[in-house]
Amino acid sequence: MSAGATATAEGRRAARRAGWLFALLVVALYADPLFVRRSFAARDLSAYNLPMEKSVHDAWARGALPVWTPEVSGGRPLLPNPNAGALYPMRILLSRAAFPLAFRIYPVVHWIAAGVGMILLCRTIGRSAAAAWVAAVSYAFSGVAVAEVFFPHIQPGMTLLPWILWAVARPASSRLSRFTVLAALFALVLLAADVFTITLAIVCAAGWIALEEDPHAQLRAAGGMAAALGVAALAAAPQIVATLLWIPQTNRAVIGMKLSDVFLYSIHPWRLLELVIPYAFGPGWHLSMSDMWAFSLFHHRPMGLFATLYQGAFAAIACAVAWRSRERGARFSRVLLVGALATAMLPSFIPESWQSRTSPLPLRNPEKFAVAVVLALALLSAIAFDSWRGRPRRLGWLIGIGALMTALAAAASLDPAGAARLAIRLTGGTQDFVRPASLQIPAALAEGALLWMATVIALDALGWSDRRRGLAVALALLTAVPILANRKIAKSFPEDQVFAPTAFARFLQRNDPEGAYRTLDETLFHPESKLAETQYEGAISDIEYSRRNWSDQTPVLFGRGTVFNKDFDAGDLSRIESLRKISGQASGFRDSDAFFGTVALKWGIRFRDQEPLAGYSPVRGDGLQVWDAHGRAYPDIRVLEGWVEAPSPLAALESIGTLGPGEVVIESGAARRGKARPGTVRVGYRSPERLEMDVDSPDGGFLFVLRAFWPYRTVLLDGKPVETLAAQLAFCAVPIPPGAHHIRWKEEVPGWTVSRYGPLLFGLVVAGAAAADWRRRKS
Secondary structure, rough: HHHHHHHHHHHHHHHHHHHHHHHHHHHHHHHHHOOOOOEEEOOOHHHHHHHHHHHHHHHHHHHOOOOOOOOOOOEEEEEHHHHOOOOOOOHHHHHHHHHHHHHHHHHHHHHHHHHHHHHHHHHHHOOHHHHHHOOOOOHHOHHHHHHHOOOOOHHHHHHHHHHHHHHOOOOOOOHHHHHHHHHHHHHHHHHHHHHHHHHHHHHHHHHHHHHOOOHHHHHHHHHHHHHHHHHHHHHOOOHHHHHHHHHHHHHHHHHHOOOHHHHOOEEEEEEEHHHHHHHHOOOEEEEEEOHHOOOHHHHHOOOOOOOOOOOOHHHHHHHHOOOOOOOOOOOHHHHHHHHHHHHHHHHHOOOOHHOOOOOOOOOHHHHHHHHHHHHHHHHHHHHHHHHHOOOOOOOOOHHHHHHHHHHHHHHHHOOOHHHHHHHHHHHHHOHHHHHHHHHHHHHHHHHEEEHHHHHHHHHHHHOOOOOOHHHHHHHHHHHHHHHHHHHHHHOOOEEEHHEEEEEEEHHHHOOOOOOOOOEEHHHHHOOHHHHHHHOOOOOHHHHHHHHHHHOEEEEEEEOOOOOOOOOOOOEEHHHHHHHHHHHEEEEEEOOOOOHHOOOOOEEEEEOOOOOOOOOOEEEEEEEOOOEEOOOEEEEEEEEEEEEEEEEOOHHHHHHHHHOOOOOOOEOOOEEEEEEEEOOOOEEEEEEOOEEEEEEOOOOOOOEEOOOOOOEEEEEEOOOEEEEOOEEOOOOOEEOOOOOEEEEEEEEEOOOOOHHHHHHHHHHHHHHHHHHHHHHHHHH
16 A cells, blocks of 8 residues: 555544544533433523424424424414424434434534534645644534524534535545535535525535635536535425425515614624633523623624634634635635624624615524634634644743733722723623623633633643643643533523423313414513513523413424414514514404404413403413413314405405404405304314314305415315415415315425425436446446
8 A cells, every 4th residue: 555545544544533532522511411301492492493393303203294383373384484494304314213302412413513524624624633623623612503502493504514615625536426425415404494504505615616726626616516506406496495485475575674683693893802702791601691781782682693602712813823824725714704704793883774774685693604703713723723733833922812811800800890881881882781791791801811821721732842742731621621611501401391391281281182272472462571571580591481481482392382472583474474463453452352262362371460461361370470261262273153255365454353253354355244053173183284174064154274374285175176265364264065074184395296306306316426436436
């Protein structure tokens, strides 16, 4: 074997060892909750992502496509919403496990894969195994990567970014081999369905080709990348087509989004301090928001999407050390870092007077581009580590910065109120937050100083005469620094505190076992509750508050539903958003009971210092909340006894205020009232994807179904297709003739009849390319 081949084989073995060691480190760090009955929770995870993940998981576990979620907004599409990432293969694989176990595994697998991908990328571009390790630690244990435990819909994209760059940068034995791997990775990121990370993946791959590849090979590489992306789009065709057909009917597309919503989460320049002081503006890892003080930097929110941008002090040092490097990957990293910071930061400068303007794109949260920031800094860390290891620098300037940070921490400890006032003045905040700032700033500065000096010691160790021992100390410290700072972000809680039904949910299960009714969170229509504020600031506020709050999506975890919950992702269909606005107006009237009872809102929940809405009265409760029941609520599926037909949506909207108890307005194209004698409905099978019903109506009329009105479903009446009509503006009515009938109702994936062939074509193309490459190798 030649010397070159031997070196290549040894390099691969080193990469494998580093990869396995990294996987063991992650498993050890997250043994809780991996091996005990605990679960990640808090923030958006409890209120939005966990419920959505459960809907997807349960569908795959039943062997069905996750097309629909009946518990949210009275029922809405699931798979077409890209935030669900319903076709992402990892979700399908984990559906074989119980959901709590599956979700313990999901983020850990992605952290491991993110680190291993970074190791492979760094080894491919010529970095040492030690430098690749430092980059992997910097990337996977960054505050951004760890905080993505709260956003499982965007975590796959971050994980796949270094893998995609590796596929572009690696010296593949053939173009077919490169194409096959890159197509598979692009398919995964497209199936994960997050628009931001898809964009980043494409931009990063193209940027690497433009900035790092030999100019003579760029055209060929770009063509191969475009071909791989095109073929990958076939694999994701069901998701892409469904989303494109879903978007025009959503509220964000019909009404648009304001700039204030789109740019709500962007990175203020002051947050660059987090590169050296992990929690410069309050303990973002803590559940109590009262400890946060820099609301002015977060658009009047306590914090951003990510608790911190910190990924170890060495990332900031590496930026200075490797900025002028000519090593492979340095130019790409510089351009990516500047571009990502500009994209994520510039929206924070939008004037207040522009905030109410309509955004040209209904996409939000440019802070998501922080993923590109930590990717660039991780690559620069690998380059800087090898550079420093080969030629250790003087530590004077680093020690000076550490001494300055220590002095600032000491000064802030001696005069915490003065330090707080100065910090608030510099960041443009108000003096209302002096107290929390005075409590948090000294500790934040001290933590930053300690972690900085630990990093300085690590760099000093690289210059020791005992090179092996020095390297071990350096790697241990550079690994420990980001872990000590950021491991606490991903909190876990006992499973019963996350998934077990609340007392109210158990009450509903006993009194409504068939799930024919929904719950109204009455707090949506009342002034702020003092009891709610107290509850929110409790020791486990983010967990228990979301479990008690029926305006978010947490009740999905208990198998219970709502109608007028908050539209967390601006993904509701526009009709339900219109009805939601009417509900706010209706709640102020004393005769609003008919409005709420018509849409199956039999149950209500509120805090004890709030009054019930019209038509609701207490039935039980606990020390904090009252459980109400509606005096005359109607089930979610029923034969109507009274209705009003309207010729248009506008006419239907005008009729809603005139309806009596149980009456529904139906957009039939006519203008008349109708009545019928009572009929019966027996629901033989009920699932999110399918309904089977036997209906008996002596006079005929309409069957009301509390599921969002939209065109992508099949309804058969006695085996024959029947058209559904918009009912109560947002839901469905099925015309039924007199007599007994059988109805089959099936939710469909938009565009499925054509898009389902995409994955098959993808498989054929990739398999053909792999076979051709195999034959070439054998010949």
